[in-house]
Amino acid sequence: MANILSWRRKSRSSADDILNSHLPDLYRMAFRLSGNQADSEDLIQELAAKFLSKPNQLDKLDSPQTWLKRSLYNLFVDGYRRTKLQPVTFSTITSADDTDFTDQLVDSAAGPADQAQNEQLQQQLQTALESLPVNQRDLVILHDVEGMSLTELENILQEPLGTLKSRLHRARKSLRFFLVDATF
Amino acid sequence: MNCDICDNQLDNWLDGELSAVQLKAFEDHLDSCARCQAEAKRAQRIIAALSQLSAPKMPEALPILLGAPIKKRSGALQFGIAASLLCLAITGALFLDRSSNAPFSDDDGVKQQWVSLTFAEAKDVTFALSSLSTMNDAVLTLELPDGVQLAGYPDQRELRWTASLQKGDNRLTLPLIANKDNLNTELVLRIEHSGKHQIMRIGIQADTHSYPAGATLRATRGFTA
Incomplete structure (x- = not known):
């Protein structure tokens, strides 16, 4: 014993x-x-x-x-x-000018003066993420934010690699569309 | 390579999964196509930004707590989202007791408040619900109008949950997003307890002309639904 x-x-x-x-x-x-x-x-x-x-x-x-x-x-x-959570639908924001979100994105050499701006950009990114359908959002979070490989996620999410690739493609495209249309 | 193939291979390029031959063909196309080059550049920046999204450090006490019995928080009242969000605290006093005997009125008493949101940005809006007595198992119902959503719950038009309100101030924080401009609408918070109820209406208004320079919605009193 x-x-x-x-x-x-x-x-x-x-x-x-x-x-x-x-x-x-x-x-x-x-x-x-x-x-x-x-x-x-x-x-x-x-x-x-x-x-x-x-x-x-x-x-x-x-x-x-x-x-x-x-x-x-x-x-x-x-x-x-x-x-x-409930199923999420994609929401569109009408662009008011041609400002490109990514022109203002992360600059690894950014100093303290840029931190406030980066905070605002992160907030926009967070909003864009929250507008994705939940399965796309999860995939982007796990792959692009957390850095897990698709092979690893195939095991974690229990879905075929091809499905995950297609979903990631749609999710990233939606993010680009969403963030281009959002104006800062 | 044409633009469609380039688009199909964009994710593999971003993830570094193109073979040497594919990579050369891809990059040759980018050199010759300004549109695809701009798209690839934008995609690359977004991926870089995603990888740097902030997250709080794990609380130091968490490993110690893991040995304790699981005790869930009253999560229904905690709609908090990423800590990096701007916090807009607007406090509306909701006086639940307007009679000497009951914690709140039995009529359709309506309290009106205004909040200020920023177009397409989630902001925490905090309400103080002041109660003269403790109310266990009060039922709260939140009705969201078109054009306003809870961050993370885009399709949710109504939320209903049970909570215990303590005597004194109880804070309800909602991460709200205005996803339309020209808003002239309201959300409704209904609190029920012991067969009585109280309704709080929160007016929301957008100004198209302030967009995109700020798009801050005006806070005004005297809103009428």
């Missing part, structure tokens, strides 16, 4: 270590998806409860990170979007 308890403690400790090492990335992903800190923390808590309840299964995972991200995404879709 003592050996079993010791083994369980060891497994739990190992699971804690794995979880903690991925926690900052998972929290950021949760925030990107849910859009607020309270829900992000709830999501992470639920994920941790799910993950730590079966520490002995961790050894069977080839990639805990992929499992964690897939589980986090599923928790978000099942537990949060179902109750909070």
